[in-house]
Amino acid sequence: MLGSDLQGGVSRRAGLYVHVPFCSSVCPYCDFAVTQAGESRRAQWERGLLDEAAMYADRGFEFDTVYFGGGTPSALKADRLARVVEGLQQGLWIDPGARFFIEVNPEDVGHDSVRAWRDCGFSSVSVGVQSLDDESLRFLGRRHTEEEARRSIEVLLGAGFDTVSLDLIFGLPGQTCSDWEGQLVEAVRLGVNHVSCYQLTFHDGTIFGKHRDAGLMMEMGEAPQADLYAMTHEILGAAGFEGYEVSNFALPGHRSAHNLKYWTGTPYLGLGPGAHSFDGVDTRWWNNRKVRLWQRDLDNGSPPVEGEESLTKRQRAFETLMLGMRTADGVDLAELERRFGTEVIGPNVDILHSLEAQGLIRRGEDLIAPTPQGMAVADALVRAIRIEEVVE
Ligand code: SF4
Numbered sequence: 001m002l003g004s005d006l007q008g009g010v011s012r013r014a015g016l017y018v019h020v021p022f023c024s025s026v027c028p029y030c031d032f033a034v035t036q037a038g039e040s041r042r043a044q045w046e047r048g049l050l051d052e053a054a055m056y057a058d059r060g061f062e063f064d065t066v067y068f069g070g071g072t073p074s075a076l077k078a079d080r081l082a083r084v085v086e087g088l089q090q091g092l093w094i095d096p097g098a099r100f101f102i103e104v105n106p107e108d109v110g111h112d113s114v115r116a117w118r119d120c121g122f123s124s125v126s127v128g129v130q131s132l133d134d135e136s137l138r139f140l141g142r143r144h145t146e147e148e149a150r151r152s153i154e155v156l157l158g159a160g161f162d163t164v165s166l167d168l169i170f171g172l173p174g175q176t177c178s179d180w181e182g183q184l185v186e187a188v189r190l191g192v193n194h195v196s197c198y199q200l201t202f203h204d205g206t207i208f209g210k211h212r213d214a215g216l217m218m219e220m221g222e223a224p225q226a227d228l229y230a231m232t233h234e235i236l237g238a239a240g241f242e243g244y245e246v247s248n249f250a251l252p253g254h255r256s257a258h259n260l261k262y263w264t265g266t267p268y269l270g271l272g273p274g275a276h277s278f279d280g281v282d283t284r285w286w287n288n289r290k291v292r293l294w295q296r297d298l299d300n301g302s303p304p305v306e307g308e309e310s311l312t313k314r315q316r317a318f319e320t321l322m323l324g325m326r327t328a329d330g331v332d333l334a335e336l337e338r339r340f341g342t343e344v345i346g347p348n349v350d351i352l353h354s355l356e357a358q359g360l361i362r363r364g365e366d367l368i369a370p371t372p373q374g375m376a377v378a379d380a381l382v383r384a385i386r387i388e389e390v391v392e
Contacts, residue, residue: 012280015261016063016092018049018084019272020070021291024107027141028207029169029200033274033289034071045272045291046080048298050087052271055303061269063094065258067101068122074104078116085120099123099162101258106144109152114159124163124256125156126196132186133179136172141207153190163254165194170228171220172200180228184235193254196247197232199225226376233372246326246375263323265316273304282311314387317342322382330362330369344368347386355381 022042023034035041066088073081088094101124102117109127117125129149131137137146144152156164166187170180187195202208202219211217220228233243241249245263248256261268267280274289285308288294297304311319317340324331333344345352352368355361360374360381374381 012060012062012267013064014061014267014269014280015065015067015258016061016088016094017258017268017270017272017275018066018068018073018088019270019275019287020068020073020076021045021273022070022075023072024075024143025141028211029140029202031203031206032071033291035291037291039077041291042076042080044295046084048295048304049084049271050091051298052304053088053091056269056271057091057093059269061093061267063092063269064098065101065261066094066098067258069101069103072105072108072128073102074108074113074117078113081116082120099257101126101256103128104152104156106149106152109155111155114155118159118161123161124165125161126165126167126194127152127156129153129166130169131172132168132183136175136179139172140169150190153192157191163194163256164192165196165254165256166190166192167196167198169198169200170232171225173218173220175220175228177227177231180231181235184232188236188239188241193251194256195236195241195249197229197249198247199229229376230372233375237372242328243372243375244328246378263327265320265323282316284309284311313340314342316340318382318387321385321387322379325368325370325382326375326378328369328375330367332366333368334366342388344385344387347388351384351386355384 019033021034022045023036025036026034068081076084085100100120100122102122103126104117105128127149129152130140130142132146132149134146137144153164153166168183168187170183200220202212202217208217212219232249236249237243240251242252243249244255245259248259250256260266265278265280268278270277270287272287273291273294274287276284276286278284285305287304288297288306293306294304317336320336320340321331321344337343352361352363355374356363359371360377361368361370370378370381
């Protein structure tokens with residue numbers, strides 16, 4: 001089964017995600033689908049990706065955002081990247097005005113590479129800086145220095161990208177509020193217009209996860225993490241950044257048009273190992289995570305889909321609530337009821353009142369949305385709200 005057709009076969013706006021699974025080395029905290037494979041595997045990936053795209057050519061997707069993530073898209077040679085972009089434009093229905101996003105690592109940023117990315121049509125760039133402090137970068141196993149990170153931002157800002165975003169990780173063991181404050185202040189000073197801040201997590205199976213299991217490392221406790229998160233809203237908010245999603249902060253006009261699709265139930269197609277897709281109605285599917293298995297399926301002429309799931313109305317209502325409560329825009333409850341036949345306010349009068357009194361949500365007519373304090377505990381907020389069974 002190759003994913004789902006779009007509703008009624010009619011074309012609908014969608015986002016296209018391309019997973020580039022290659023990295024020069026694997027960071028000790030990373031649990032993404034990545035490999036250090038060299039040029040011959042990259043050539044196979046290029047062919048496989050375009051074969052996979054061809055399988056979706058007549059599925060009714062009309063893409064207005066295209067996002068190259070990874071892995072490290074900037075680790076691809078410029079000519080390979082250009083061929084992939086061109087192949088996708090020829091093989092899929094990509095709007096001429098579509099916005100192209102690319103994730104890059106600081107060590108790959110130079111005047112030539114930046115020119116090549118601009119020539120490919122990328123207008124937004126997200127830089128995997130992770131920290132603006134050499135000691136933290138060494139701890140995170142990153143290959144760049146804080147000086148290279150700063151220089152990469154300067155080069156990108158000078159190259160005319162619409163949006164330059166910087167990724168930071170907080171909650172490193174022993175990190176203090178003043179360390180983190182310094183990072184945020186420096187991010188603002190550098191002049192980027194978007195910042196993503198992720199909490200360091202020790203995932204099972206990663207080197208950090210194994211160190212935790214062996215008692216060699218401890219994740220930061222919840223209370224200090226909450227303090228760092230509150231500080232993030234405070235400092236970036238004071239600099240004019242809106243915390244529009246749990247991990248994402250933007251100056252006006254710089255919200256990520258692609259990532260918003262994931263949070264608002266818009267269709268998206270993911271190509272490449274481990275990529276996920278959603279038809280915007282009730283079906284999602286995902287690819288084999290292992291590059292070898294993804295490639296093997298394509299070599300056999302089969303879609304590299306590992307699994308597919310049909311969501312019930314109750315699941316869709318819950319998911320809409322869960323994703324919406326991670327965003328500053330929140331959830332339109334009248335719309336939720338209209339789409340899924342589920343009423344939220346009636347069965348949750350007391351809990352909504354209590355969450356509002358605790359300053360965790362704000363309420364408007366037919367709207368609930370998390371406050372910055374609520375975003376810090378977004379998953380717990382959703383678990384507290386009851387979604388009634390829905391007659392399918
Ligand atoms: S560069 Fe990014 S994707 Fe690659 S291993 Fe490190 S964290 Fe993972």
